[in-house]
Amino acid sequence: MNRVVIKIGTSSLTDQKGQLSEVKMKKIVHQVAKLQRSEVWQPVLVSSGAIAIGLESLGWSRQITVSEKQAAAAVGQGLLIEKYRQLFAKQGLQVAQLLLTRADIEDRKRFIHIRNTMETLIRHRIVPIVNENDTVAVEEIEFGDNDSLGSFVALVTEAQRFILLTDIDGLYTANPHRVAEAKRIDKIYEITKEIESLAAGSESMVGTGGMRTKVSAAKIATHSGIDVVIASFEEPNVVEKVLRNEPIGTRFYPQQRMSSKKSWLAYSTRSEGKLIIDQGAAQALTSRGSSLLLAGVKGVKGNFAVGAVVDIISEYDQLIGKGMVNFSDRDLVHLLERQSLGERFNNYHECIHRDQLVVLQEEEK
Numbered sequence: 001m002n003r004v005v006i007k008i009g010t011s012s013l014t015d016q017k018g019q020l021s022e023v024k025m026k027k028i029v030h031q032v033a034k035l036q037r038s039e040v041w042q043p044v045l046v047s048s049g050a051i052a053i054g055l056e057s058l059g060w061s062r063q064i065t066v067s068e069k070q071a072a073a074a075v076g077q078g079l080l081i082e083k084y085r086q087l088f089a090k091q092g093l094q095v096a097q098l099l100l101t102r103a104d105i106e107d108r109k110r111f112i113h114i115r116n117t118m119e120t121l122i123r124h125r126i127v128p129i130v131n132e133n134d135t136v137a138v139e140e141i142e143f144g145d146n147d148s149l150g151s152f153v154a155l156v157t158e159a160q161r162f163i164l165l166t167d168i169d170g171l172y173t174a175n176p177h178r179v180a181e182a183k184r185i186d187k188i189y190e191i192t193k194e195i196e197s198l199a200a201g202s203e204s205m206v207g208t209g210g211m212r213t214k215v216s217a218a219k220i221a222t223h224s225g226i227d228v229v230i231a232s233f234e235e236p237n238v239v240e241k242v243l244r245n246e247p248i249g250t251r252f253y254p255q256q257r258m259s260s261k262k263s264w265l266a267y268s269t270r271s272e273g274k275l276i277i278d279q280g281a282a283q284a285l286t287s288r289g290s291s292l293l294l295a296g297v298k299g300v301k302g303n304f305a306v307g308a309v310v311d312i313i314s315e316y317d318q319l320i321g322k323g324m325v326n327f328s329d330r331d332l333v334h335l336l337e338r339q340s341l342g343e344r345f346n347n348y349h350e351c352i353h354r355d356q357l358v359v360l361q362e363e364e365k
């Protein structure tokens with residue numbers, strides 16, 4: 001069966017006062033339940049709304065501290081999932097709550113546990129409902145917005161489609177709330193710097209990130225081979241229409257599909273250092289998919305242990321890729337010194353094996 005991740009923003013779940021709107025929630029629940037019954041698509045929901053609902057329930061304003069926001073999320077998340085539970089139960093479906101942070105996805109073991117849990121839930125026809133674990137998410141470990149979280153959920157679940165439902169029917173040439181003559185872009189084959197520059201932040205009281213985070217989430221997903229659509233929540237039967245490839249919203253076409261491990265390496269991990277490599281090694285990596293041998297390494301930056309993820313950089317400071325390194329920075333420095341004194345190493349001194357390495361086609365660093 002095919003898998004689809006549907007991300008729904010705060011504005012699509014709340015009314016003008018920031019209160020949870022049962023009418024809006026029913027709309028998404030009906031669509032997800034219908035998909036589940038179709039036996040063609042397995043849906044996974046990424047739902048925002050905890051902070052807005054928590055604030056409303058506590059009677060707090062939006063001018064609050066980080067810990068008050070986290071407290072509001074802790075209150076709101078319970079209310080949100082309870083409402084989902086009730087509405088899905090009426091459709092004969094059970095729901096599961098998954099609260100994640102970036103740190104959970106960066107760690108390979110946790111990533112695999114999340115993947116296995118997702119698989120089990122989906123196999124049992126339980127609807128996974130994911131949100132950021134706002135109560136523990138601080139800057140260093142947070143996604144910061146559910147658009148990014150959604151793209152990682154699409155990677156974890158190896159989804160074919162990723163739909164971002166929001167308060168506007170796609171990406172426009174400029175924010176239409178500011179520029180009246182802005183036009184919607186229907187199809188995007190490649191997310192260039194120019195496309196990225198069209199996307200601005202959120203104008204609403206409740207949204208986080210606006211189109212900026214949606215386009216960057218679309219970039220991660222399309223580069224992992226996932227088809228992405230940004231569409232309006234208000235469009236009747238929007239999910240079904242998107243999956244039938246009706247021309248609504250903005251569709252981002254996928255690039256070549258990467259293996260799940262390589263997608264994880266490319267987009268879920270944080271680099272702890274850098275390896276600077278020569279032209280010959282860059283050529284071997286990009287055109288022959290070779291492993292990175294010590295002979296091609298020119299320099300090392302940062303402090304890292306064996307198994308850490310590092311950026312692979314050209315001598316011209318261009319990002320070539322990322323990989324899991326077989327030596328600590330200290331050992332690499334020793335080996336490079338000995339190499340410079342004429343010692344030759346065989347293939348045993350493979351710095352990064354090709355299965356642990358992903359080439360990234362960045363336009364520029």
Ligand SMILES: Nc1ncnc2c1ncn2[C@@H]1O[C@H](COP(=O)(O)OP(=O)(O)O)[C@@H](O)[C@H]1O
Pocket residue numbers: 008009010011012048165166167168170171172173174175176177198199200201202203204206207208209210211212
């Ligand atoms: N180029 C653009 N095209 C469309 N919308 C844009 C653009 N740039 C910024 N936006 C803003 O992005 C908003 C949607 O994002 P956001 O408020 O974060 O919603 P959500 O809560 O659904 O994530 C739109 O309402 C609009 O104000």
Ligand SMILES: N[C@@H](CCC(=O)OP(=O)(O)O)C(=O)O
Pocket residue numbers: 008009010011047048049050051052073131132134144145146147206207208209210
């Ligand atoms: N995790 C937060 C939502 C963060 C977020 O990205 O919100 P939105 O832009 O409305 O999708 C919450 O549940 O309130």
